[in-house]
Amino acid sequence: MTDAPDGQMTDGATAGQAQPLLRLAGIGKNFGPVRALVGVDLDIPAGQVTAIVGDNGAGKSTLIKTISGIWQQDHGEIIWQGRPVRLHSPKDATDLGIATVYQDLALCDNLDIVANMFLGREPTRRWQLDEVEMEIAAKRTLADLSVVSVRSVRQPVGSLSGGQRQAVAVARAVMRKAQLVILDEPTAALGVTQTRVVLDLITRLKSQDIAVIVISHNLSDVMSVADRLAVLRLGYLVAVGPKERFDAESVVDLMTTGTSRRLAAQPAETSSGSPSEH
């Protein structure tokens, strides 16, 4: 696969609208001879859920790690609210308002919900932790997210269910004024009920006009919660567009072969530039 795609499909979702919150323009990333990402153009609009799907090794992780500042792209530009930005570290991304919730959630099981939400940025009052202020803010954020069934914000996180833990991790991001929340496989380890909790949570984020990127293997979850889909294959973005243009079968086709005959009927929506196999 040497030749770059001739023409990435432009997705009509944001064309003609106000600028997207985040625009990726021609992002490329190489690891030695391996081209992990090639010429990825992707718009992430505010208030919408963008799902990034793809098989293992398609470049999903590389893409979100680039957006969250862990790795710098080799080619292309990241444009945040219309301004080109350079993300040198995760802190740069966090400072812009990009929060990434990784699969391991990075929570301290021995600390309670409030302590976890404020970890690293606790307000103080005369040298003391301002527990009252923290607890009020934590409760408000959790209430805004309609996080169900947390009996007390003073419960240690270790006693929470998987969905609740995810909710705490997301609430922490929201409380820090994140405008874009990236969720990495948020439902991977969860049962049916807990998955429901997390999907509801994603919907709530959207309603607060926060942009969400979801990485997931689970197509039914993706289909139920996403507004837009972006399909990666072998480092190329092979298709992107509103969810309605896809169905489970076409997504699987795109993930595995880069094209879909089902989408071929609607030529404008598939990418003519899928990587060709030699």
Added chain:
Amino acid sequence: MSTEVHEPPDAAEADEIAAQTAAAAAPEVIAGSLGEYARIWWARVRGGESGALPIVLGLVVIVVYFQARNSLFLSAGNLANLMTQAAWIVMLGMAEVFVLLPGEIDLSIGFSSVIGATFTVWLLQPPHPAPWPLAALVGLAVPAVYSGIQGVITTWLRLPSFVVTLGGLLMGEGLLLYLFNVFAPNSGGTMRLYPGVLYWIEAGAMSPLAGWVVMAAAVVLAGALFVVRDGRRRASKLAAPPASVTALKVAVMAVAGVVVVLIGDTNRGHFLTVVRGVPWVVLLVLVVLVAWSFLLGRTRFGRYVYAIGGNAEAARRAGIDLSRIRVIAFTLCGLTAGIMGVIYASYLGSVSDNVNGGQNVLYAVAAAVIGGTSLFGGRGRMLGAVLGGLIVAVIYNGLELLGLGADAQNMWTAAVLLAAVAVDTLARRNRPSQ
């Protein structure tokens, strides 16, 4: 009612709810009444978040056993003696908590504490003794720096603290011998602590009146703090402990204070001499306990110490400077060990180069672990180390009263340590999650 508080429709369901919440949310902030508090608290005990209860129960059982074997055990004289015996173990246990919480260990403090005390005692030697505050300060600073350096080595080179501080233990034993060769070559390995302020920490006692005043002031102050804190929570519409629970806590503290002062004020002199009053060292332990509990429970530093012990990677991603917190924790461990060194010199009336620093530090780890501090980090409290240290001291003291020697003392301490860890581990298996 807020979402926090769950009205119990009937006892069975309330019990169920309590069990779910066993979750270790502190009962103070969920319970609406004393009864509910008790239920949630009991659910937590069953769920493995037992707090101080098993330690106190264990202490009671051991005390009852010794009293049954020798009626002198609970005499005022022996109990006052016990306070002075326990103080150094308790202090060394508190020191160890600082490093156990972030998941480290410091084996060197058994010797470094005595090295600090050796400087202190040397500075106080006649004919030109240094001012005692200076001597004490040096005694605290030396172990603090000693542990701090080991903390730096541990974090910068990413070596296991067990190995680094094991080296510190051996090095400390050597340094102690060296110091005695330099400071007191003809002393036979012992330097006397001459009577002075530091000497009276262990040997001296508050006057009965002072004992009562200090006790009353401590209880009133603690009560006032509780009331102010709860008031602020209520004013912000947050759940606060019911007044009855707070009253009960203050009452328990008051009873404990009265008992200590009563024991201290009973004449424990023999024949014609009258000896009474609470030993000063009790006040010193209390002050250190309050200060370190505040540091761990109410400040950012303390929060980060727990966070590192719970999930170091999460703490790192939250922007916490792990190396800095760890080095400070090691330094505070050494500082507290320095206090112990001064107490130890005061207790023995001297310092000696053949102190068993290896065994002392193991007593300290035992005190901390018996008191509920996890060897894996993230769990434990200063108060636990005090109670755990008391248990170690009671065994020590009780077996001595029974005429048994070091062989029995060590075996008993080992058995209690195993029992404490086993109880803790078994109870933790009952936890709802994890």
